[in-house]
Amino acid sequence: MRKIVYRTTKFFIPLTIIIISSACSSFPLPDATSETGTEKQATLTIMTHDSFAVSEDIVKSFEEENAIEVKFIKSGDTGTAVNKAILSKGNPIADVFFGVDNTFLSRALDEDIFLSYESPILNDIDDSFKLDPSNRAVPVDYGDVCLNYDKNFFLENKLEPPSTLEDLLAPEYRELLVVENPATSSPGLAFLFTTIANFGEENYLEFWKGLMDNEVLIVNDWEAAYYTEFSGSAGKGPRPIVVSYSSSPAFELIYAEQPIENPPTAAVVTDNTCFRQIEFVGILDGTNNESTARKWVDYMLSPDFQEDMPLQMFVFPVNSEAVLDDSFINYLNSPEATADISPAEIAQNRESWIIEWTETVLR
């Protein structure tokens, strides 16, 4: 008898603990934000992903102008950061969110986490960047995901670098390509979209089967692809073609071990082989700082901020008034026509494409 009672309590006590604790979410505990303390100065909090970077004086001048302290919270990669913003909807941990891109945009817009704001500076921005008609997500910058290749390899082997996606199926490119998994990596997802734009929803999986036959290597993240498998950069891997960004060669030049004249890599920027990633900023619903948050959005779109971005994050400004630094332009090839795939299509099919691709290519 005792044993049975004991057994059931053994099961129920932890259960009650869990239930009680989830029930009393309003348990009065002392406020533990010792950090913010008594607000001497107002703070504007900006939530972003971990690749965000900005110059010190750019932020300083905003802080001085508005007598406010700007605090940044980095919340993991883009997908993780967006998820966190969604889950804290209504009670956001920040006032502004920067860094949702067009591959994740539908997720953020469906969940309605942003307040609409029609910034006056939107007039200086090309309409092709404005993917949200109600201006909840405001475009800030863009970058292109393109094939990169090891210049030396193609020179030594007297081979032409690929200029179309079909080229990658040719026997001379066997075992040369490494790409990222679209389910775990954002350049990987961008490349998947590029293939869908090129071959259509009916045929893109055929193309991927062709890539598999041609011994494409798939790894989970950009770091492994670029530094472990790719031969053009510091990791000296075995494969001379990788999916990366059109700005990567510029990085290679500016962050070379020793000053060099030409980057060791180059990007393929022929028509329809790149996918354009656009990053957006939005004011989080539930902020107490809406007016300052609007000023921050304006500031991000202003030429001062826009001109700072290229050398900090290696992305391009969307504001046509922004002037690009010479060192940035000289080593950069930009695609004229990027993969044509509508945001609505992406929003509709994003998850099902990832699942289809995973089942065909990985299983």
Added chain:
Amino acid sequence: MKLRSSFKSRDNWRAVILWLIPIAFLLVFYVYPLSSIFRASFARSEDEFYSPIINVISSISTWRIIGFTFWQASLSTLLTLIIGLPGAYLFARYDFRGKTLIRALTVIPFVLPTLVVAAAFNSLLGPGGWLNIIFMELLNLSSPPIQFVNSLFAILVAHVFYNITIVLRMVGDFWSHIDPRMTQAAQVLGANRSQSLLKVTLPIIMPAIITAALLVFIFNFTSFGVILVLGGPRFATLEVEIYYQTIGLFNLPTAAVLSVIQLICTLLLTVAYTRLSAQLNRPISLRPQKYTQSKLKSWKNRLFAAVMVLIILFILLTPLLALVSRSFIRTTPDIDQVSTLQSKLTLDFYRELSINRRDSLFYSPPSTAIIVSLSYAVLTVLLALFLGLPAAWVLTMEKQSLFNQILDPLIMLPLGTSAVTLGLGFIIALSKPPLDLRASLLLIPIAHTLVAFPFVIRSLTPSLRSINPRIRDAAKMLGASNFEVAKRIDLPIVGRAMLVAATFAFAISLGEFGATALISRPEYPTIPIMIYRFISQPGSLNYGQAMALSTILMLTIAISVLAIDRFRIADIGEF
């Protein structure tokens, strides 16, 4: 009769009181965030709340993933034990020059970020790695013979590399206090070496072995980075699948069900463990190390020691050395194309760490990262010991208490919890007025403590249980208070175990990346966060700096561990 029962209930109350603080901590920082995210996830389900459960359970791929998770974890754990146990024996029974240093080095892998470890293995075993180049030269092959990246082999090697220190330390330390006279007695009575090992030594050290095995298993079971980076896209553990469902597909109900499955598996494992260890633990007389260890005298001993040290050094040091060397060597030749080794040696990567070339707001010199990392680590050690000591003590003292029997397996759960899920739980649960921690820096040591706390308890319980209760009774009889008993008998005996616990708590915090990245304040980067910052940008200078910082991280942990080892709380005395 009556006296005894009132005694029992008083003991129960003491258990409750001692448990109060650790339980409160777990409720607020573990159960509450976790239940919040589960509630939020299930609330997103479009059909009935139970339909995602049915979908997940009825899917073949779920079972395949569960099967693979168990399979790779079992293989990895077995391998770690096979290689680790002879090493533990060596460290426990023999005293030789360089032992302290080698022991300290074994902790280094534990703190290294997966991306860096992948780079290290790659420079050894990868397609362009030394071994492949040597084989290609020797055998005249046109393509690299060893396929390392994206293989099960890579997963197993990396798991052994990461976790072998758990076996070496936990089993080694326990073993080193076992009286060798027991084995000698068995041999005098006619047992041969293997008989005395199997029948005498093994049963005595079994509690430490299964504890180490449990911890290694849980680490492998919830493995994420190793699978993702070294295993590649074809392998998925439950944790990887949770990440995929959460980030890739934003299917939170499915992710929640998978998290629950992972928790149930952890719980079943620990329940089995507690059952088993209750049978295995027995009081024994422990002796100080100076009586249990001997010098390497015979050539047989020396050969054994040399082989073991070589194996351990080979597994641990070659990848580490590959990393260190990479931080001093340029890959791109000079402009004048002379590529002698001398022209390639460089300190540039270290120098560059202290330059803020782009005037970035988020630049921090390496010294800041070291200080931030060390502060979090020290806080984690203090917090984990503060919570873990009373809990471990009461767990062993009041073995029969109902409270303990329930809590014993439950406290291991944080170790088996999906970091992706719990991280999201932190965000929704701990940013509301009752507990508004938002971007508080305190969240990081708290998150680290959740992982370190079960470790502390598991490091302490085998030693605490080994204390012969008669010694305590004798002390009490002679008039010692409970406090004095704890101070004079328990503390000296668990002193070493506490150092082991502290070392792991420290290492867990120093190397932790996931939780830190989720709630990171860019002004206060830890070393792993800075490494990640560099390695996620193209450019050989960035790569070199990531390697340089990894070397700094290795030095930091090695020096810290040597320092912790210097602490002598009190060693076991003669009774």
